[in-house]
Amino acid sequence: MKISELKGRVPEKLYEGLVAHGLDELRPPQAMAIENGLLERKNIVVSSPTSSGKSLVAEIACIKNIVEGKGKAVYVVPLKALASEKYKEFIKKYPFVKTALTIGDYDSDDRWLANYDLVITTSEKMDSLIRHSVPWLSCIGTLVVDEVHMIDDPHRGPTLEVLITRLRNFLNSCQIVALSATINNAKEISDWLGGVLIKSDYRPVELKEGVYFNGVVDFNGIVENVGEKSAVPEIHLIKDTIAKHKSALVFVSSRRNAEGLAKKAGPAVGNMIGAEEKVQLEKLSRQILKVLETPTKQCQTVAECVKNGVTFHHAGIVAKQRELIEDAFRNRLIKIICCTPTMAAGINVPAFRCIVRDLKRYGGGYMDWIPVLEYKQYVGRAGRPGLEDLGEGITIAKSESDKETIKEKYIDGEPEEIFSKLSAEPILRMHALGLIASGEINSFDRLVDFFSKTFFAFQYQDISRIKYKLEKVVDELFEFGFIKKEVKMILPTLIGKRVAELYIDPYSAYNMLENLNKSNQKPMYYLQTMCSCFEMYPLLRIKSSELEVFNNKFFDFEEELPEVPSPWDTEYERFVNAFKTSLLFLDWINENGEDVLYEKYGETPGALRNHLYIADWLVYAMEELAKLQGNKKDLTPLRKLRTQIKYGVKEELLNLLRFEGVGRIRARKMYDAKIRTVADIRKAPAEHLAKIVGKKTSEKLKKQVVSGTDEQKLLM
Ligand SMILES: Nc1ncnc2c1ncn2[C@@H]1O[C@H](COP(=O)(O)OP(=O)(O)OP(=O)(O)O)[C@@H](O)[C@H]1O
Ligand SMILES: [Mg+2]
Known part of the structure; x- marks a missing residue:
């Protein structure tokens, strides 16, 4: 179907936008969606391969409905990084639509969103907005659920499922467009949503799937040599990719493996790259190093690898560095990325070749094959539309029989069905x-x-299992004091309402409320309470070799911790792991650098940021619960702890952090130079101050303390 056939059927602005974007022909899944009622506001589920162009189906529905006055559109994606990518795309492609991005702060109604027509968000954030009763909910006319197969995810799936059920429950005329990878039971999803299923195998670039064994790749019976042999199969394939002037993503099972392989492949790849590109890579390497104020060992490893045109990519790397890597890979400067599954999650980074090195993963106590769905998502990234007319997905077999299994299970196999995890x-x-x-x-x-309207009920046609559990859950909520029962009614209590808004697990909230009552106001007490929450999972784990060290540590902190369970208690292991995680935070607020945390706990910069983000949210929740308890004694220590966690500083630096331009490093330098108060800053000669914090900051500081400034306002 030609784009021109949309003229007159969609608003002029949308049509012009599509043409201006260089689109000429609609791809088969897109044309099928239009032929099956997309423009008539039917619910549509598109299930098609990676990069087949599902997003455009959703975009057409959103923009058409908005321009025609059919209400707001909400676009739900599974990852924050994906939401930001989508947002950038929308404001560029459809500048006439007021588009908003909201992904942070779960305790806010984001009033400003009322003025926007298109809201791009994650399922958790949207769920939290509903809990704050945002007034525009009833104005939603289009709901897009990207990567709807995520319903199958044990952690994130249920929230998505409840969100869809909730919105369907009170929106009568809302068009739902759900986009899915190829799954076996997409029809079940579309039947649940009362929609039309668009199923297509279309790929914009042909995909050749093959298995490497014994130095050659078998592409469905056609055997291809892949250049000069190398002892390690993945290095052999990587070198062949470079020799062909192409790029590759190599999927491995863990962060450590990704780093290890990037390091191992470095010298071989580096030798094959020209001098001019080496100069550019050196520049990129310096940029990567500059992202953090004090680069950690991991930053240095990334920077070193990048110099050779090969690097690793996983959730432990800081977001800004990941972006730099992705951009350089799109521009073909970086040739090889060794990555974990995060890379396959809908981010637009196509490569000529996708090599799946690890088809087995440790889980449930043994090594098991990964799902076919996951394999298809990996190899599906192969092929760069418009640039190459072929992509290659290659797996590595360890034996002849392994090769046969891979062919049968993955190449010829069908992806699994997805199941509700509600x-x-x-x-x-x-x-x-x-x-x-x-x-x-x-x-x-x-x-x-x-719950009888959820996908779970639809799929199993029986909710007796859930009903039984709901009875238990309601009793628990009642015991926690979060709901009250009146005749046949169930109503929230004031505290229950607030807990729901704070978007924390009711059990976490109950534990916080209990502990706050008995608090000793020591940081370690709050940290341990915080690390006992489900939200902080997975916790750092104590290895058996460390057990003795940590048992001794317990004695050091015995007075400061909430009640320690007995070693025979089933809770003990959890408590010990929470303790180790608390010590990580304690080291952080005692101003240990990221390098120390990496050495001591294996905490990567990306993981640290994620931990700090959750900690900020949980300490904030504790503060709010303390307020609700009328508990004044915990408020100030919690407020201080929250700032300490944010900046990674000891309490003594908090006053200095209130000055604009002063972060953890400058505050420490000033404090050590005995410049600690407004009066000290006023008194300090400008040159002396400039030597400590730099000229610009020194000038800024002097301006902030001009005589007459109220000292109380600046200091806590
Ligand atoms: N009709 C079209 N003509 C040309 N290019 C298109 C067309 N439709 C989509 N594209 C381009 O194809 C690329 C992939 O599209 P999209 O991101 O929608 O894939 P997807 O199906 O959502 O894949 P994934 O499963 O990876 O999320 C984008 O760069 C998009 O601009
Ligand atoms: Mg997509």
């Missing part, structure tokens, strides 16, 4: 409270009725 108790607890707190549900029958 029945886990902590998940039901969280969402049951959310529904009761918003006033949407006010009786047990209605709660069961709500």
Whole structure:
């Protein structure tokens, strides 16, 4: 179908936008969606391979509906990084639509969103917005769910499922467009949504799938040599990729493997790169090093690898560095990325070749084959539309029989079906409270009725299992004091309402409330309480070799911790792991650098940022709960702890951090030079101050303390 056939059928501005973007022909899944009612506001589920162009189907629905006054559009994606990528794309492609991005702060109603027509967000953030009763909910006319197969994810899937059920429940005329990877039961999803299924095998670039064994690649019976042999199969394939002037993503099972392979492949790749590119790579390497104020060992490893045109990519790397790597790979400066599954999650980084080195992964106590769906997502990234007319997906076999298994299971195999993961108790607890707190549900029958509309109920045609668990969960919420029962009604208590808004697990909240009551106001006490929350999972683990060290540490902190369970208690292991995680935070606020944390705990810069983000949210929640308890004694220590966690500083630096231009490093330098108060800054000769914090900051500081400034305002 030609784009020109859309003229007159979609708003002029949208049509012009598509043409201006250089689109000429609609791809088969897109044309099928249009022929099957996309423009008539039917619910549509598109299930097609990676890079087949699913997004455009969603875009057409959103923009058409907005321009025609059919309400706001909400575009839900599974990852924050994906949301930012989508946002950038939308504002560039459709500048006439007021588009907003919201991904942070779960305790806010984001009033400003009322003025926007298109809201790009994650399922957790959207769920939290509903809990804050945002007034524009009823104005949603289009809901897009990108990567809807995520329903299968044990951690994130249930929130997505509840979100869709909730919105469908109170929006009568909302068009739903759900986009999915190729899964076996996409029809089940579209039947659940009362929509039309668009299923297509279309790929913009042909994909050749093959298995490497014994120095050659077997592409469905056609054997290809891959250049000069090398002892390590993946290095052999990497060198062949470079020799062909192409690029490759190599998928491995863990962060450590990704780093190890990038280091190992470095010299071989580096030798094959020209001098001019080497200069550019050196420049990129310096840029990567500059991202953090004090580069860690990991930053140095990334920077070193990049010099050879090969690097690693995983969630432990700081977001800014990941972006630099992705851009350089798109521009063909970086040739090889060794990566973990994060890379396959919808981010637009196509490569000529996708090599899946590890088809087995450790889980449940043994090594097991990864799902076919996952394999298809990896190799599906192969092929660069418009640049190459072929992509290659290559796996590595260890034996002849291994090769046959891979062919049968993965290359000729069908992706699995997806299954609802809604029945886990902590998940039901969280969402049951959310529904009761918003006033949407006010009786047990209605709660069961709500869950009977979920994908879980649709898929299993039986909710007795959930009903039984809901009874338990409601009793628990009642015991925690978060809901009250009146005749046949279930109503939220004030504290239950607040817990739901704070977007924390009810059990975490209950534990916080209990501990706050008995608090000794020591940082370690709060840290341990915080690390006992589900939100902080997975915790750092104590290895058996470390057990003795940590047992001794317990004695050092015995007085400061909440009640320690006995070593025979089932809770003990969890407590010890939470303790180790708390010590990580304690070291951080005692101003240990990221390098020390990496050495001591194996904490990468990316993981640290993620931990700090969760910690900020949980300490904030504790502060809010303390307020609700009327508990003044915990408030100031919690407020201080939150700032200490944010900056990674001891308490003594907090006053200095209030000055504009002063971060953890400058504050420490000033403090050590005995410049600690407004009066000290006033008194310090300008040149002396400039020597400590630099000329610009020194001038800024002097301006902030001009005589007459209220000292109280500046200091805590
Ligand atoms: N009709 C079209 N003509 C030319 N290019 C197109 C067309 N439709 C989409 N594209 C381009 O194809 C690329 C992939 O599209 P898109 O991101 O929508 O893939 P997807 O199906 O969502 O894949 P994934 O499973 O990776 O999320 C984009 O760069 C997009 O601009
Ligand atoms: Mg997509």
